[in-house]
Amino acid sequence: MTxxxxxxxxxxxxxxxxxxxxxxxTFSVNAGEIVLLQGANGAGKTTxxxxxxxxxxxxxxxxxxxxxxxxxxxxxxxxxxxxxxHANGLFQDLTVLENMxxxxxxxxxxxxxxxxxxxxxxxxxxxxxTQVAKLSAGQRRRCALASLIVRRAxxxxxxxxxxxxxxxxxxxxxxxxxxxxxxxxxxxxxxxxIERASALATRSLxxxxxxxxxx
Amino acid sequence: xxxxxxxxxxxxxxxxxxxxxxxxEARSRVVTNQVLPFAGLIMVMFAFALDNDDVLQxxxxxxxxxxxIFSLFIIVQRSFAIDTSDSALDSLRxxxxxxxxxxxxxxxxxxxxxxALDIVLIAAAFLLYQVQVSVIGLVLLxxxxxxxxxxxxxxxxxxxxxxxxxxxxxTLLPLLLLxxxxxxxxxxxxxxxxxxxxxxxxxxxxWAWVGLLAIFAAVFGVGGSLAFGPLIDE
Numbered sequence: 300m301t302x303x304x305x306x307x308x309x310x311x312x313x314x315x316x317x318x319x320x321x322x323x324x325t326f327s328v329n330a331g332e333i334v335l336l337q338g339a340n341g342a343g344k345t346t347x348x349x350x351x352x353x354x355x356x357x358x359x360x361x362x363x364x365x366x367x368x369x370x371x372x373x374x375x376x377x378x379x380x381x382x383x384x385h386a387n388g389l390f391q392d393l394t395v396l397e398n399m400x401x402x403x404x405x406x407x408x409x410x411x412x413x414x415x416x417x418x419x420x421x422x423x424x425x426x427x428x429t430q431v432a433k434l435s436a437g438q439r440r441r442c443a444l445a446s447l448i449v450r451r452a453x454x455x456x457x458x459x460x461x462x463x464x465x466x467x468x469x470x471x472x473x474x475x476x477x478x479x480x481x482x483x484x485x486x487x488x489x490x491x492x493i494e495r496a497s498a499l500a501t502r503s504l505x506x507x508x509x510x511x512x513x514x
Numbered sequence: 515x516x517x518x519x520x521x522x523x524x525x526x527x528x529x530x531x532x533x534x535x536x537x538x539e540a541r542s543r544v545v546t547n548q549v550l551p552f553a554g555l556i557m558v559m560f561a562f563a564l565d566n567d568d569v570l571q572x573x574x575x576x577x578x579x580x581x582x583i584f585s586l587f588i589i590v591q592r593s594f595a596i597d598t599s600d601s602a603l604d605s606l607r608x609x610x611x612x613x614x615x616x617x618x619x620x621x622x623x624x625x626x627x628x629x630a631l632d633i634v635l636i637a638a639a640f641l642l643y644q645v646q647v648s649v650i651g652l653v654l655l656x657x658x659x660x661x662x663x664x665x666x667x668x669x670x671x672x673x674x675x676x677x678x679x680x681x682x683x684x685t686l687l688p689l690l691l692l693x694x695x696x697x698x699x700x701x702x703x704x705x706x707x708x709x710x711x712x713x714x715x716x717x718x719x720x721w722a723w724v725g726l727l728a729i730f731a732a733v734f735g736v737g738g739s740l741a742f743g744p745l746i747d748e
Contacts, residue, residue, distance in 0.1 A: 378610025
């Protein structure tokens with residue numbers, strides 16, 4: 300079943316560290332969109348993304364993601380979203396392949412899924428046997444993205460996904476996000492690199508003073 | 515049918531976390547290269563400090579478990595450091611998996627590392643303190659180690675998760691954990707003394723203490739499974 304409206308926030312307030320990081324955000328995202336969140340540092344982009352992933356409680360308003368009411372149950376949505384924050388969420392002492400296999404075991408994905416994800420992010424061959432701690436920042440980012448592909452997330456929430464990537468890595472990332480969209484996923488990402496991000500996005504939103512407005 | 519699927523998923527997650535933790539330990543060798551020498555040093559330092567065979571034989575059980583508990587702090591800190599260093603714990607939360615399975619996987623891996631540590635510590639006690647044990651005493655000792663390390667694995671994982679995201683967790687963890695593991699220290703020491711026959715203790719006296727260790731392990735196993743998810747989530 301396709302849910303037309305993947306995300307709908309109405310007058311949402313999110314309190315983080317006793318501070319209303321998001322204060323009355325109203326916006327919606329439709330299935331198959333790639334939505335860019337713009338905004339200055341501290342505007343509330345990261346808080347918004349983490350709340351969409353069900354990691355932060357909604358203090359007020361109505362928040363619905365993939366058909367789950369976040370005010371009633373924040374846990375239900377988690378298995379269906381993939382969040383890539385500033386950190387990569389990888390185990391430094393494991394190799395790329397071991398990291399991928401670990402995440403695949405958690406979600407019940409197959410070895411074939413792992414191989415496909417690693418191929419898509421250019422991590423096959425020698426790189427797959429390299430310890431994550433020994434990878435460059437860009438390679439780690441690609442590894443984290445491959446783990447999102449393995450998890451088969453319906454909604455991708457990415458915080459500064461281009462950060463640390465070289466030109467080739469950025470192109471690969473853009474291709475991956477478009478491929479994910481073509482495969483039925485929806486993408487919301489925050490970025491400061493407006494020119495590149497705008498070319499990738501189908502729509503842009505501006506986060507300012509805890510509110511969300513069209514760009 | 516649904517219950518079976520949930521159980522299978524839980525087992526799959528627990529085994530993945532268990533294998534991951536042990537694989538990282540095998541690669542980084544923190545327990546082998548840092549914790550084991552640290553625990554061994556505690557045993558040697560006490561041997562120098564007390565310098566009396568009778569006293570050492572009398573207190574050997576207590577020294578083994580003190581060294582185990584001090585080492586527990588380091589292993590727990592390390593176990594959660596690998597999960598928090600690159601926000602992998604956040605990724606685990608977002609993966610939508612049953613966090614009680616993560617608890618079980620981590621606790622069992624921790625218990626296994628403690629068992630390996632205790633084997634070395636007990637060997638050190640034989641060597642440095644000249645303690646002796648009969649065959650029946652050995653059965654008591656093995657059961658005591660199994661129950662105590664299981665309990666310590668559960669409680670260590672629970673409190674490790676509780677302090678994982680906090681500032682000053684290095685000092686907070688021992689502060690919170692020491693009072694909670696006091697029953698394990700007392701019961702395991704008494705059971706080990708009974709196994710060694712220290713101070714004329716009879717082997718039969720040790721089984722009651724092993725029972726207490728088993729209850730401790732069961733309480734923290736069940737309680738930890740229920741509490742770990744909400745604790746990590748907050």
